[in-house]
Amino acid sequence: MNAVEAMPWPRLARIYAMDAGYEFLRVLRTPGAALPMLVFPGMFYLLFGVVFAGRNAQQAVYVLGSMAAFGVMSPGLFGFGIGVAVDRERGLLMLKRALPVPPAAYLLAKMVMALLFALLIFVILALLAVVLGGVRLAPLQWLGLLGAMGLGVLPFCAIGLLIGSRASAQAAPALANLIYLPMSFLSGLWVPMNAMPHLLQQIAPLWPAWYLGELSLRAVGMARAPAWPPIAALLLFTAVFFALAVRRLRRSG
Amino acid sequence: MTRNASTSATDASVAPPLAVLHAVRKTYGAQRALDGVDLRLARGQLLALLGPNGAGKSTAIALLLGLIRAEAGTVELFGADPQTLAPRRRIGVMLQNGALPDTLRVGELLRMTANYYPRPRALAECADLAGIGDVLQRPYGKLSGGQQRRVQFALALCGRPEMLFLDEPTVGMDIAARERLWATLRALLGEGCAILLTTHYLEEAEALADCVVVLARGRVLAAGSVEELRACSAGTRIRCRSALGVDTLRAWPGVQSCECAAGVLTLSVREPEPVLRRLLAEDATLSALEVRRAGLSEAFTELTREAA
Numbered sequence: 001m002n003a004v005e006a007m008p009w010p011r012l013a014r015i016y017a018m019d020a021g022y023e024f025l026r027v028l029r030t031p032g033a034a035l036p037m038l039v040f041p042g043m044f045y046l047l048f049g050v051v052f053a054g055r056n057a058q059q060a061v062y063v064l065g066s067m068a069a070f071g072v073m074s075p076g077l078f079g080f081g082i083g084v085a086v087d088r089e090r091g092l093l094m095l096k097r098a099l100p101v102p103p104a105a106y107l108l109a110k111m112v113m114a115l116l117f118a119l120l121i122f123v124i125l126a127l128l129a130v131v132l133g134g135v136r137l138a139p140l141q142w143l144g145l146l147g148a149m150g151l152g153v154l155p156f157c158a159i160g161l162l163i164g165s166r167a168s169a170q171a172a173p174a175l176a177n178l179i180y181l182p183m184s185f186l187s188g189l190w191v192p193m194n195a196m197p198h199l200l201q202q203i204a205p206l207w208p209a210w211y212l213g214e215l216s217l218r219a220v221g222m223a224r225a226p227a228w229p230p231i232a233a234l235l236l237f238t239a240v241f242f243a244l245a246v247r248r249l250r251r252s253g
Numbered sequence: 254m255t256r257n258a259s260t261s262a263t264d265a266s267v268a269p270p271l272a273v274l275h276a277v278r279k280t281y282g283a284q285r286a287l288d289g290v291d292l293r294l295a296r297g298q299l300l301a302l303l304g305p306n307g308a309g310k311s312t313a314i315a316l317l318l319g320l321i322r323a324e325a326g327t328v329e330l331f332g333a334d335p336q337t338l339a340p341r342r343r344i345g346v347m348l349q350n351g352a353l354p355d356t357l358r359v360g361e362l363l364r365m366t367a368n369y370y371p372r373p374r375a376l377a378e379c380a381d382l383a384g385i386g387d388v389l390q391r392p393y394g395k396l397s398g399g400q401q402r403r404v405q406f407a408l409a410l411c412g413r414p415e416m417l418f419l420d421e422p423t424v425g426m427d428i429a430a431r432e433r434l435w436a437t438l439r440a441l442l443g444e445g446c447a448i449l450l451t452t453h454y455l456e457e458a459e460a461l462a463d464c465v466v467v468l469a470r471g472r473v474l475a476a477g478s479v480e481e482l483r484a485c486s487a488g489t490r491i492r493c494r495s496a497l498g499v500d501t502l503r504a505w506p507g508v509q510s511c512e513c514a515a516g517v518l519t520l521s522v523r524e525p526e527p528v529l530r531r532l533l534a535e536d537a538t539l540s541a542l543e544v545r546r547a548g549l550s551e552a553f554t555e556l557t558r559e560a561a
Contacts, residue, residue: 029356095351098318100341100369
């Protein structure tokens, strides 16, 4: 038995692709966990962007921006938060570390799933906004919104990973919700920021979701500020939470 | 019998060892999980790692798999650091609680795992070796405990490993499945695969192991072949009904101990033949004679009792 040669990159790429494929199958076969993530943003859009908005065209656009931000928080928070906690507790994560799996394959598979969900949420929201909300955006604006959503997935994947690296499988859903709902409210995704108490406006820059909201509202033309500060903030949050989570996972498996 | 790690059985091979722990120390908080442990495993060898719960067996395996780092000592897998990918492409792993995704089918799990290895075994061959050909289409979560264990065994084999790590592989298996797994392991050993096995079933170690290492409280209590370990227990047990008194027998040369319970004498002797000759000569009424060599389980009990 001679030494094993290093794997050529197409074989490595096949590992990443197949792991992502099977992650997709896992999600597809447990629709109960995935469906709420797709249904809620659309449902709230119907409520606040269509029914309550009436003839107010501005509101139909504004709610599109804020629900887009609200929607892409969940695939990362829940997909990673619950998924990693369960895999960690049941020992799958340890097995993957013992097997010759490139360390990033597991995380990348879950991240691709979160991005796929973001895309689906975008499609659902866009359809509702155009057909029922009467929203008309320029192609570049749609593209900007999709980009904001894609980027916005990342910090919440990292936060989800941090939850999954620490919480038990039982505690993870509660913890994810405890972050999801208050943060989306405090970040002005439910009530516009300028209608919030002064104190809450002042602490808003603490929340990753606030930057995401700024970015998606800017994409749909509801905010004027430059795009780079929220982009930088979202990337920074991603890096910090990711580093914390990986450090934790390295130590405990 | 030698009570240190470097016995004839462990360094018999001339070839470089596939897996090495040398003077390894690992602590969890205040608890010493491993304290100066040496292990080495060569091609075609099965090493059984025995010890009571908390002895450090799982820690030793976790070190060799690169799951944790040692504080001191050397850990090598195929001459490399097990935390890198290359040596792990040459091993197969069956952990104690490595639960797999319930919703994936057995065939899918096999394909996914085989994909991690450079030269995987064909799916049908793995299924055949592990005896799971009939459940390939079923979701993992719907299988019985024994079937799940066999699927995990198939996953351990699928990369054509040169070395197998099996952490209590037969827990939850029925007798037929266990014998089948043993037969597969013997065949793999014959092909030159090395196997590191932990088990609570001493007959499993007795049936398969070239070399046994007994751990307790993070130290190697004994290491050697099954024969060598057996010898460290008082060689042979003789049981009989006899008119001879316990005290008389205790004074005989070659008798290590003698107990009497419900009229039946139990003698522990190193060499049974001289004692037996004298017993039969001195007591014509002797009855219900039974002679049995001490097994690994007696040796294990004695060894770990001394350590406690």
